[in-house]
Amino acid sequence: MPVVSGRLHYETKGNAQVIDVTADVAQEIASSGLADGIVTVSVVGSTGAMTTCEFEPGLVRDIPELMDRLIPPGSYHHDQTWHDGNGHSHLRASLVGPSVTIPFSSGKLVLGTWQQIVFIDFDHRGRQRELAVQMIGE
Amino acid sequence: MPVVSGRLHYETKGNAQVIDVTADVAQEIASSGLADGIVTVSVVGSTGAMTTCEFEPGLVRDIPELMDRLIPPGSYHHDQTWHDGNGHSHLRASLVGPSVTIPFSSGKLVLGTWQQIVFIDFDHRGRQRELAVQMIGE
Amino acid sequence: MPVVSGRLHYETKGNAQVIDVTADVAQEIASSGLADGIVTVSVVGSTGAMTTCEFEPGLVRDIPELMDRLIPPGSYHHDQTWHDGNGHSHLRASLVGPSVTIPFSSGKLVLGTWQQIVFIDFDHRGRQRELAVQMIGE
Numbered sequence: 001m002p003v004v005s006g007r008l009h010y011e012t013k014g015n016a017q018v019i020d021v022t023a024d025v026a027q028e029i030a031s032s033g034l035a036d037g038i039v040t041v042s043v044v045g046s047t048g049a050m051t052t053c054e055f056e057p058g059l060v061r062d063i064p065e066l067m068d069r070l071i072p073p074g075s076y077h078h079d080q081t082w083h084d085g086n087g088h089s090h091l092r093a094s095l096v097g098p099s100v101t102i103p104f105s106s107g108k109l110v111l112g113t114w115q116q117i118v119f120i121d122f123d124h125r126g127r128q129r130e131l132a133v134q135m136i137g138e
Numbered sequence: 139m140p141v142v143s144g145r146l147h148y149e150t151k152g153n154a155q156v157i158d159v160t161a162d163v164a165q166e167i168a169s170s171g172l173a174d175g176i177v178t179v180s181v182v183g184s185t186g187a188m189t190t191c192e193f194e195p196g197l198v199r200d201i202p203e204l205m206d207r208l209i210p211p212g213s214y215h216h217d218q219t220w221h222d223g224n225g226h227s228h229l230r231a232s233l234v235g236p237s238v239t240i241p242f243s244s245g246k247l248v249l250g251t252w253q254q255i256v257f258i259d260f261d262h263r264g265r266q267r268e269l270a271v272q273m274i275g276e
Numbered sequence: 277m278p279v280v281s282g283r284l285h286y287e288t289k290g291n292a293q294v295i296d297v298t299a300d301v302a303q304e305i306a307s308s309g310l311a312d313g314i315v316t317v318s319v320v321g322s323t324g325a326m327t328t329c330e331f332e333p334g335l336v337r338d339i340p341e342l343m344d345r346l347i348p349p350g351s352y353h354h355d356q357t358w359h360d361g362n363g364h365s366h367l368r369a370s371l372v373g374p375s376v377t378i379p380f381s382s383g384k385l386v387l388g389t390w391q392q393i394v395f396i397d398f399d400h401r402g403r404q405r406e407l408a409v410q411m412i413g414e
Contacts, residue, residue: 243408
């Protein structure tokens, strides 16, 4: 049973931008030749996070507003270390989590109809971003 | 090393109901014939989440109360898209996360004595729910 | 393709202490002889959590302060069950999540330069702690 590795790249706007990566992950699975297994999608970097949501314009606005309320931009000890003003970005990313693992069966991701795999870039500026896509299966 | 897939079904009450699925996941592992590996349990749908907790009556009340405080029901942009009143359900599910991955060794889940695998249904009404259980091991 | 299991042990201070376990996980991968795969690191117990962050002194203070604000110590139903005063510890651990899964390639963890795997002990007292490290790959 092989391990198949892929990488995905995105140019983001940051500030809790929610990016639907489902089609790209599905393409990686299709290219892998694997039928059944799990895929782990993980952010390379400490100010982005992975989860799933219904990717629709309302939630894409709700998620940043929720984060602005729970973990607002402001003064954090992190900023005293680096003076880069993105302490809130780090805290949000650690809370949501850096990776998501989803099963696939018969070559298809096991997700609900209105459930997409999303990358959220919490950094406070646009970034060139890389996700690691690791598939294990048979 | 095979991949073994299972599905679990629950009828829920929604509203952050916490459901202990540990025994059902353990049964899937026992049926798989695998001794050592990992199991990923993931929610099919975007208003449920997976985590672990000590499954006792106090925390089963504390978790909904915490969520009512952090992400209360109310007016979200999502509701303006669908008018279904469950914007908070989606946000809670994305924050907690759609799947959990736990090791198993010698056919047994590696968990603490007071640690259970739980499915939390954040939707605002009862649902028929499906969890995917993907085991990889040897 | 084998499964390789390891265990890591830490003596902690609790109270949202953030512990960098990256080097220990990397050592487990090196010892496994596996080149490519995924590693799941999970807490054995219900008051600790796994995630990644930039491990620097500022964030190590910001994380406990964030948790004190979002889920303060206080009166929870859990405490009425056990009278052990750590209801907030359980809620924090369930929210952050009990395990993290990270890819490795050519024997190395796929992480950003300033991204470390961290164990956060949310219990309200120091503990002897065990993490399960499960590697699957080839």
